[in-house]
Amino acid sequence: MNLEIIRRPFNRYFLRHNPYLFALFLLLLSLAINYFLQPNLFDLRVLNGNMRIFLPLMILAAGQSIVVLGGGIDLSVGTVVSLVNAVLITNLARESGPVEVLWAIALGLGIGLLAGAFNGLCVAYLRLQPIVTTYATSFIYSGLALYILPRPGGAIPAELARLYRSTPASIPFTLLMVVLLLLIWKLIRATRFGTFLYALGGDAEASFTTGIRVSRMRLWIYTVSGGFAALSAVALTLSTSTGDPRIGESMTLDSIVAVVLGGTRLSGGYGGIAGSIIGVAILGTIRNIISFANVPTWWQTLVDAVIIVSALAGPGLIKLLRRGS
Amino acid sequence: MKKITLSAQNLIKRYGGVVALANGNLSISSGEVLALVGANGSGKSTLGKIITGVVQPDGGDLHVDGQPVRLGSPQVARRLGITAVYQELSLIADMSVTENIWLSHEPRRWGLVDTRQMDRHTETLLELFAGTVSPNLQPSTLIGELPPDEKQVVEILKALSWDPRLIILDEATASLDSRQVARLFELVARWQADGRAVIIVSHRMEENYRVAQRATVLRGGEAVADRVLADTPTAELVQLMIPDSAVRVKKTAADDELTQRPVRLAVNHLKTKRLKDISLSIRDGELLGIGGLRGQGQEELLRALFGVVPYEGEVRVSQKDVHFKHPQEAIGHGVALVPGDRGTEGLLLSRSILENLQLPSWAQYGRILNMKSARSDAQAAGRDLRLKMGALSDPVSSLSGGNAQKVVLGKWLLRSPKLLLLNDPTKGVDVGAKGEFYQILDSLRAAGTAVLFYSSDDEELLWLCDRILVMHDGGVSAELHGEHLTHANLVAASMGSVGSMENHV
Amino acid sequence: MTIRGYKFPAPLIALSLAVLLFFLGGVLRSGFANWEQAVNIVRLAAFLGIIAAGQTLVIISGGEGIDLSVGSVVTLGALIMFRIGDGSNSMILPALVLALAAGGMIGLINGLGIAFVRIPPLVMTLGMTGVVQGVILGFTQGVLEGETPPLLATIITRPIVGRVPGIVFFWLIFGLGMWLLIERTAYGKKLFAIGTNRVAATLSGVRVNREILITYALSGLLAALGGVIVLGFTDIVFLNLGNRYLFPSIAAVVVGGTVLAGGQGSYWGTMSGALVLTLLTSLLTALQFSEAIQQMALGVILLLLLSIYGRQRTN
Secondary structure: OHHHHHHHHHHHHHHHHHHHHHHHHHHHHHHHHHHHHOOOOOOHHHHHHHHHHHHHHHHHHHHHHHHHHOOOOOOOHHHHHHHHHHHHHHHOOOOOOHHHHHHHHHHHHHHHHHHHHHHHHHHHOOOOOHHHHHHHHHHHHHHHHHHHOOOOEOOOOHHHHHHHHOOHHHOOHHHHHHHHHHHHHHHHHHOHHHHHHHHHHHOHHHHHHHOOOHHHHHHHHHHHHHHHHHHHHHHHHHHHOOEOOOOOOOHHHHHHHHHHHOOOOOOOOOOOHHHHHHHHHHHHHHHHHHHHOOOOHHHHHHHHHHHHHHHHHHHHHHHHHHHHO | OOOOEEEEEEEEEEEOOEEEEEEEEEEEEOOOEEEEEEOOOOOHHHHHHHHOOOOOOOEEEEEEOOEEOOOOOHHHHHHOOEEEEOOOOOOOOOOEHHHHHOOOOOOEEOOEEOHHHHHHHHHHHHHOOOOOOOOOOOOOOEHHHOOHHHHHHHHHHHHHOOOOOEEEEEOOOOOOOHHHHHHHHHHHHHHHHHOOEEEEEOOOHHHHHHHOOEEEEEEOOEEEEEEEHHHOOHHHHHHHHOOOOOOOOOOOOOHHHHOOOOEEEEEEEEEOOOOOOEEEEEEOOOEEEEEOOOOOOHHHHHHHHOOOOOOEEEEEEOOEEEOOOOHHHHHHOOEEEEOOOHHHHHOOOOOEHHHHHHHHHHHHHOOOOOHHHHHHHHHHHHHHOOOOOOOOOOEHHHOOHHHHHHHHHHHHHOOOOOEEEEEOOOOOOOHHHHHHHHHHHHHHHHOOOEEEEEOOOHHHHHHHOOEEEEEEOOEEEEEEEHHHOOHHHHHHHHOOOOOOOOOOO | OEEOOEEOOHHHHHHHHHHHHHHHHHHHOOOOOOHHHHHHHHHHHHHHHHHHHHHHHHHHOOOOOOOOOHHHHHHHHHHHHHHHHOOOHHHHHHHHHHHHHHHHHHHHHHHHHHHOOOOOHHHHHHHHHHHHHHHHHHHHOOOOOOOOOHHHHHHHHOEEEOOEEHHHHHHHHHHHHHHHHHHOOHHHHHHHHHHHOHHHHHHOOOOHHHHHHHHHHHHHHHHHHHHHHHHHHHOOOOOOOOHHHHHHHHHHHHHOOOOOOOOOOOHHHHHHHHHHHHHHHHHHHHOOOOHHHHHHHHHHHHHHHHHHHHHHHHO
C-alpha cells in the first residue's frame, strides 16, 4: 500500500515528462559534440551569441506547440512574424523614443493577436481544416507584409538592440526570456486553459460532450499563437535591427520540426513547450557543429538534413527495433 | 437534493434528409427510474442527446421544473443538473482518471487547478465501485491503459461527479461485467432513494425490468407508448417496439452428423500476450460459441486467428498448417472476421456501399477493374442480405445500424468464407435485425461454413450454439455442450469456477 | 454547395470558377480571353497539374498525408535530364528512366519513414526536401552543367494541332491514366480505403504499409516526371526550379476538392484546381497588381473556396 503511494506521483511525473526525454538526450549529445569542437561554447559571449539567434524561433515554436497540443497546426506563424516585423520597422526609427517604442510593440502585438484571431475564427466557426486555412491565410499575411514594407530596410534605436544583447548579472537577457517563457507555460499548464488544451487535442468530440466550449478554445488557441508569433517578431527585430517582409517565411516549417523533435505529438494532446524549446536548441546546435566540423560548404545542407531526419526518426526507430526483437 | 421534473414534447430532429426523431415525448421527475426502449434507429440516443444539450432539436418543447428551456450546449444542461453516461465514451485517452472525471469543473485555488483536492474526490468516487474493478484503477492511471469495462466505470463516475439531479445511462451496461452491472444497479437504487431521476437505455430487456418502474417506447422516432413495467410483460413491450417481430430460427445441425464433417480449424496451444494456451477445433457447418465475461481474451483469440495479433502455437486451417501474420493471408485461406466495432473497425463510413462490400475482393476484377461485374455481384449480395439501401454508390454512412452491420458481413459473404469469425456481431443491434442476422447465420451453416462466434449475450449463445467455450482470464475455463449447455453452467464457468461441473477441456 | 437539392461536386465548382475567371479576365482586360491566351494557360496549368498528381495520391491516402518534397524532386528530375541528357536526343530515354528512378527512390524513403518509423508525413517529407537539396548541392558543387535535349523541348512546346502544344495532349492522356489508376484499379480502391479508415482497411486484408510505400514512391516518381517536363519548357535548370511549384501543388489539390483529411478526392479535381490557380495568377499579373496584392487575393480566394467546400461536407 505504501509503495502504491510512492509510485503514483512518480508515475505521473514520469509520464508527463517522458515526451522530452529523447529530445533532452539529443540536446546533451549535440551540446557535447559542439563543446568538443568549440571549447568556448559556454563562454558568456558565445552563449549570448547563440541564444540571440535561437530566441525568436524558440518563442515561435512555443506558440506552435500550443496549437499542436490543441490538435491543430498553424502554417501562418512565419508570415505573421514577417508582418509584425514589417509593422515594427515602419513604426520605428533609429531615434525613436521610449513612447514610440512601446507604441510600436503594442501595435505589433495587437496585429499578431488579430492575425491569430482571424485564423481562429476560420478554424473554429467556419470549421475549416487548420492546415489549409492557415496555409491560405499565410498568403494574406505575407501579402500584407509586402504591402507595408515593399523592400527590406529600416532601423531601430540602438538602445533596444543593446538591451537584447545585454547580460545582466552575467546571464544573457535572451536566456532570461526563455526562463520567463517556461515559467509562463508552467502557470498556463496549471490553469483550466492548460487542462482544456490537452483535452481538446486528445479528443475534441469527448471534450465537447464534457462541456468544454470547443470553438471558443480554438479561437483562443490560434489567437495565443498569433501573439507568440508577434513576440517572436519583436525578438527577431531586436536581433536583426532591421526589417524584411520575407524574414519569417522559413521559420514556419522550422517551428514544426522543433515541435516534433521536442517530442510533442503532431496530432495533439501530448507533449509540451519545453520540448519545443529543446528542439530549437538542438536544431541550432547541429548547425553550429556543422560549421565547426569543417564540413565542406557544398555538403553542409546534406549533412544538416540527414542529421535532422535521423533525429526525427530516432524515437520511432527505437520503438521499431524494440518491437522487432 | 433539489427536486427535478423534466418533460419533452414533440421533439423533432433531422440530420440532412433523415428524420432521427419525429415526435419525441417523455416525462420524468425526482425519484423515478425510466427506461427508454426502442429498436436501433428509433431515436433513443438522439432524444438522450437533446436532453443533455449535445444535439439541438429542430422543433418541440423541453420543460425543466415547469419552465421552458433551451439547452444550447452540454454546459447549460449540466447547470440544470442533467448529465449523461454516453454510449460512445467521452474520455480522453492521454489524460488521467482524475483529469477526465473533473474535466471542465476542476476544483480551483488561486485560479489554478487544485490537483490534490481533485485526487481526493476521485478516490471517494472510485470507492463506489471498489471490489469490482482492478487495483490498477487509480486516480493517476491514464485512461488509455484501462480495459473497456473500467473505462465505462470512469465514464459513470464522471457523470456522477456533477452531482446531477437527472442521469441518463445510455447503454452504460453494454461493456460492464455482471458484478459491475449489479453494483451499478445498487447505485441506481440509491440515487433513486436520494431523489435523483434516472433514465436508462439498454438493449437487455431484463435490465430495464430490474431497475426501472416505467418505460417510454420509441418506434421510428416517435414515442408510441408509456407503460408501467410491473403491468407490462416483456413480450408486449417488444411488440410495441417492433410491431411484427422477426421470427427466430432454431438451430439445426445434429450432433452425430456433425462429427462426420471435416475439421475446418484446429488450434493447439495458442498463446499471445493475453492468451494462455488455447486449443480448440471446429468442423464445417458447426457454430462454436465463445462465452464468458467481457475482456477475458475472446476478442484477442479471434484477432490472433485472423493474423492481426502475433501468436505462438499451432493453427491448422483446412488441414494446412498456417501462421498468419496479416489478415490478407487469413483471407487467402478462406477466413473472415466481422470485427466488434463496425464504425471504427468494419466500415469506410464516407465511402460507397459498393466499395465497402468489395474492399477485400477488388483483386478478382482484373487489372483494370471490371466495374460492371463488381456492381452486379454487390447488388446480388445486397439482395441476399435483404439490405435496405438507396443506390450502391450511396455512402455507407447513410444506412441504419442494422443495415450497416449487414454490409460488414456482406463483404465476407461475397468471398464465400470457409471459416467465419464473429466478434459480438449483435452488440447494439435491435431485435428485428438480430432475427435477420440469425437467419443468415443459419443459411451459412447449412452451406457448410464453420463459424466461431463470440457473443456477450449469454441467451443468444445458449440458444444458437452447438458448443460453447467459456473463457476466463485468457484461457478456456470450460467447454459446454449437450446437457451441460445451461445458463447456470455458463455463468459459473464465466466466473472462473469449474467446481462440480464436468470439465471438457 | 447545394442548390435545389443538387450537390455540386467540388471539381465542377473549380472548373466553373476557371471558366468564370477566364471571361472575367476578358472583360477586365481586352485581349485576355482569346484562344492564344487559353492555350497558354492550359499549357502552364499542365506543368502544375502533372506535378500535383503525386500530391493528389498522397493526400487521398490520409494519415495527415502530404508531400513537401515534391519541389526539390522536381528540381532533381530536371537536373538529371539536363546533365545526363546533355543535349543529346538519344540520351532522353536513359535520363528519363534515371530521373524517374531517383524520384521514386526518394518517395520510397519518405514512405519507409512514414509507414514504418511513424514520422508524421509533414516533417518526414520536409526533412527529405533538405536531403534532396543537400544531394543536389553536394554533387553539383553549385555548378549546373548540361543541356536540354532538343527533342524534349520540341515534344513539349511545339504546337501539334491549332497551336496547341504537345504538353496539353500529354496532360489529357496523363489525366486519363490517373483516372484509371484512382478509380479503376485495386490500388486506387485500396488508396481510398486507407485514407478513410486504416483499421477497417487492415481488417479487410489491405496491406496498409505497402499501400503507403507505393503511394509516396509514386509521388516522388511523378514529381521527377514533372521536373523533366518543366525542363522541356524552361530549357535551363536552376537550384530552386521546383520550389515555386511546391505550395501551388498542394493548393491545386485542395482547390480541386480533394479532402486533406484523406479518403476523398479526384485527379480531375486537381486538374481543375491547377487551371484555377494558373488563371488567377495570370489574371492578377495581367491586371498589373503588385505581388503584395496578388498574394492577398490568392489567400482570399483559397479561403472562400475552402468555406464553400467545407459547408458542403457538413451536409
